[in-house]
Amino acid sequence: MGPEFKADAPRRFARMRAEGPVHRAQFFPGITGWIVVDHEVGRAALTHPALLKNAEPAVAMLEAAGFLGHQRGTGLGGNMLESDPPEHTRLRRLVSAAFSPKRTAALEPRITRIAHGLIDALPPAGQTDLVETFAAPLPIAVIAELLGIPEADRFDFRRWTTLAFQVNHPEYATAVASLHGFLRALVEEKRRAPGDDLLSVLVAARDEDDGRLSEDELVGTAALLVIAGHETTVNLLGNAVLALLRHPDQLGLLRADPGLLPGAIEEFLRYDSSVERTTNRYAAQDLELGGVHIPRGSVVAVALSSASRSLPQEDGGDSDTLDVTRRAARHLAFGHGIHHCLGAPLARLEARVALHTLLSRVPDLELAVPAEALDWFPVGMVRGVLSLPVRYRTVERPAEGTAS
Template sequence: MNTHTPPHTHDRPTGETDDLVVMDAAFKADAPRRYAALRAKGPVHPAQFFPGITGWIVVDHDLARDALTHPALLKDPEPAAAMLEAAGFLGHKRGTGFGGQMLEADPPAHTRLRRLVSGAFSPKRSAELEPRITRLAHGLVDALPPSGETDLVEAFTAPLPVAVIAELLGIPEDRRQDFRRWTTLAFQVNHPEYAASVAAMHAFLRELVEDKRRRPGDDLMSALVAARDEDDGRLSEEELAATAALLVIAGHETTVNLLGNALLALLTHPDQLRLLREDPALLPTAIEEFLRYDTSVERTTNRYAAEDLELGGVRIPRGGVVAVALTSASRGAPLAGGGDPETLDVTRPVARHLSFGHGIHHCLGAPLARLEARVALHTLLTRIPHMELAVPAESLSWFPSGMVRGVLSLPVRYRLA
């Protein structure tokens, strides 16, 4: 475990200290630089995640691995209930329908829930989707005019993952744009339309569950409904709804932003873009470099200290809220053979990162996300020989709140092959 002691130790975060990290829109827009500065000061820092909710953010790679598997850092919020209730977070969360899903569960519930869906996201099952993903990707490029300007998020990086997860879950094609809007807002808890969007999404999912009960198909949602209705205690109605919501959101939104961040990295590093165009065989390792350099999940969901503990020289009391900055931990990961971690290098042979997490909550959809990224980037590199940003990179807007890191739009000028 990293035992480096930061300049200050804290029994609890407080908004009155100069070193409190406020995870607001300004921080998120400048996250890589801010995290680099934090890593230089120490491995863990007091942070405000939402108004009224303070805790600690882990920014160091080695300490992040420890925190993600620490036996006393759990998803059960009971030790922090008073603070969360006072901030309106527990009641707010209860109203969303997100309770009862594996991302917020500890064993044995987590083990049971993960086992129910893990087969659908195995490397083998993901690989079987490659022909369909390839057709979808080429179809999106075919829909573009021969040249001009477009927003790559709207035209490509969003609709591709939406289509993939929708087909897996059996979501009708005419509702996919609704899901894109709902899930984008689901990561922006301070947005005025957040509550209404989440409520609309869950209302539709309840309708979909009933439809799959009446007319089951060869899709994951039908399989989850069957598991629920077998009435052997494997899946409650609440868990069914929450798992469906998690799969819809996590099953595509993170890939949307993986693609967007990778393309932005290439467009702002034309030498690296040229290398990939000249040698597409570099794509598998380049994707690991994109994940290391600017991952799409900025930080984990909260963990709560089940007992007093020490983390990176900082005392965390029982009920302390801890999150891991995956963006920081990945950018700060040790590099094989040395090198500058702030440099994008698509030829890097091994890029260590924590972009998919670590331990029992390691991302279930990692094989599918890697496959979609490889197919999507290969399609764009081969079909669009000329592509450049249509606006200055510094003018792009980023997700203003929540766990996700990604640009909201990516305007480019392009010319098809």
């Protein structure tokens, strides 16, 4: 699962699916386990009662390999993503109201203004790195405003969160420690001067009822919201634009009929998921997946990007083909079961607004480098291009009432 695999992941996963639904894998040096590459077996694994987030059955292997991400207070530990019920139920309930459909829909005008402001800032013609100037700053601004993170600090946490998805990167530990330190300081600031933001609400929940949220859980939850709340959307946008530039016929369909965009976003999620695989699950007992025996203590992950390319027969069509008109773009990009992504409605909204704004205002985008020369995240859970150089000849003026 290292850089060579990541650069060629779709083709390699296709070859694995042809050989079977479950495979042995080395996730990191010293950590081996099983990777599920099939849609139906993946769905089953994501809800299997014996596949837990509690790492106790595999602690000896994890610690021998120097892997600390399962411990609370490190990595993404101490949050709902790394918890089982009842802890997971309690933690998810505390933040779920902030991501309700009603509250998410209310963010659309602000997201629209951010998107147009970023396009306004582009030179009238020329070349830009679309990740740096558009795909990254939009979701960063949205999640930062939700959490009450000052604008001056957003550059640092973008760098920290990018590294937080690369567990064996030499700067991983430093980046995660910096992110946790920043968030602990921000929590104290919210205690002194609470604002109208989600982090202030979580701090109040912690302080008013000491049993609802521990200090480590408070910081861990904030870290999860910062990281998962924007990095995955950055990659969703980058992957979607790249897919369209590599398939000009599909780009033409979207330009001709913007009404296809909501369904097209589901297709982008299916075609090149921004989360390549799940976080680890651990077998609490011997079990069977896809006809493969999984011993107790095994590490198991689901390759969400591969599973989403393994469409059930009734969905029809070629699952390795991008089709923005696909009627049944079933995918596992947001997971399945109790850990289904809480922020999925927000990610969909951001993607719809961002892509509509970009395609309507920059009508002649093209790649500035060969697609084969693009650099992808070399390791970790996510799949996305690190940069996306594009050329364009004009930036259209925004429609009245939509400019920043």
